[in-house]
Amino acid sequence: MRYSKLLLPTTKETPAEAEVISHKLLLRAGFIRKLTAGVYTYLPLGLRALQKVSQIVREEMNKAGAQELLMPMVQQGDLWRESGRWQKYGAELLRFTDRHDRDFCLGPTHEEVITDLARRELLSYRQLPTNLYQVQTKFRDEIRPRFGLMRGREFVMKDGYSFDVSDEAAETSYKNMYEAYHSIFNRCGLKFRAVEADTGSIGGSFSHEFMVLAETGEDTLVICEQCNYAANVEKAAIVSPEDNRDPKGELFDMVEVKTPGMKKVERVADFMSVVPSDIIKTMVYLADGEPVAALVRGDREVQLVKLKNMIGADEVEVVDDSTIYDMTKLPVGYLGPVGLPLKVAVDQEVMQMVNCVSGANKKGCHLKGVNPGRDFTPDFVGDLRQITTEDACPTCGGALSLTEGIEVGHIFKLGTAYSEAMNATFQDKEGGEKPFVMGCYGIGVSRVIAAAIEQNNDKNGIIFPLPLAPFQVIVLNLGLKDEKITTAAEQIYQELLAQGIEVLYDDRDERPGSKFKDADLLGIPFRVTVGKVFAKEGKVEMRLRRTGETSTISLKEAADFIVQTIGTELAVSK
RNA sequence: CGGGGCGUAGCGCAGCCUGGUUAGCGCGCCUGCCUUGGGAGCAGGAGGUCGUAGGUUCGAAUCCUACCGCCCCGACCA
Structure with missing residues (x-):
């Protein structure tokens, strides 16, 4: 892509509305623009990043045996009355009526729709297990949207649902997703933890949250320093203290x-x-x-x-x-x-x-x-109180530490709550009707981008993990009017494109300073500079965004190095 | 929804308290010159219902009232 043709409005100053680093950088780097509170347009670069995350999610979900579908955003109130959530969900559910004055809502999640589909289409135990997912825009009328992509009202989510014949089978499906989520967030290049979590309004019997570790996280996690216990503080069980009251002790009068x-x-x-x-x-x-x-x-x-x-x-x-x-x-x-x-x-x-x-x-x-x-x-x-670092780990008794995290994924074992409420059954081997045992699995796709930036930035801007970067390489042409330099820059741009590398070619008529600043701000992992060094020595300069490591090499070497490094790094993360 | 803050050019802000000519500054944008390795310089220029509606006043960006929007703290959550 030629930068000169791209809608990529970077800014030197931070808009006043942004508070956290990911929001500031997403605005400054020209990834998103706000339409109204909690609702954003993804500009071309923002969309590319979003597609990177979705792609990884799709590949890993498919690999885990799930099938992609796409459900409606607009859903009738009657369906939500069946599950009981029309009353229960509260003001976050954006409700409205159609011209016939019938109730509708914008889907904040899709248990109702998928359960309705399952009861119509999954008739026999022979069709189970089935795991279906979608990547879709959700709307939740959050009380207070904030922090840009971190907590929008409209956001992109991957939501998946599993249907099983029994509790044991459902647990296998759950574990399968638990593993898939590890693969997904590993491939995204994120530092994260899976923690035991409260089930919240989705309901169900147990669940795990996937937390990206970052200071700006809205959740607090307890992590055991000895065993692998980790939980959200909302959930973290406190070991019942030993009763050391003296049975003969005197009880005073009030x-x-x-x-x-x-x-x-x-x-x-x-x-x-x-x-x-x-x-x-x-x-x-x-x-x-x-x-x-x-x-x-x-x-x-x-x-x-x-x-x-x-x-x-x-x-x-x-x-x-x-x-x-x-x-x-x-x-x-x-x-x-x-x-x-x-x-x-x-x-x-x-x-x-x-x-x-x-x-x-x-x-x-x-x-x-x-x-x-x-x-x-x-x-x-x-157990009613907040856990502290003075408490002991509920599984091993070890010391606990507290850390902040951003919830990017949440998996639930739902059981039969929805299938029973909505009368969604299948026929088992014996010919009896049984309710599906369900699980549901969410990933905040747009939030992953915010979380990745919270975890990967410096004073100059974003430092994208390679798998999420909207472009893998940026080629800077610092001598637009110099034929030799321009020819060389075009050459390496074309060469990398031909090798299947995602390249942004900065062919703008800007001074070098601006190009360096923008390249850093955008967080593109590899930067190739064609400028005065090339005019003198016939070499280009290659720099890694994350480390700042710089080398001066020939055009050919640069292309080979990039192709090879990207190939191996992406292979490793898979 | 409760508490706090803010709305003046595309962005960042000053002016408001103490009302009074053509409402300023920086960035960005346009034209020209010049410059070209870390967000250059000079000259010229475009761009404003001062959030909206009422009110007070000879006169309102400025004072008063209501409404709208946005941001921050809390409950919610991918």
């Missing part, structure tokens, strides 16, 4: 203490001459619109996803103190479990606390000598 103006755990602890871990922290959230209390030790944090799962809510939200007060008339800041007129979910650790301190549900007052079990009875008890 006493009310005046603590005016002391709402924070630390203030109360100081005042009462105790430590935060002697205090029961009482937090109130709205679970499906109803206030619910969550209790953790004063030095712990509530993990909202765990709370949601524990109480079986569809949605748990954090609300401000005044909203809670308006709903409950309770003195926020002085809340405690004793006599609290709300459903109470309690972290397992709290149940072992002895003679502790909590709010008194009375403004300016706390209680001491509170004993769980004696003084209050919880509605739910379990």
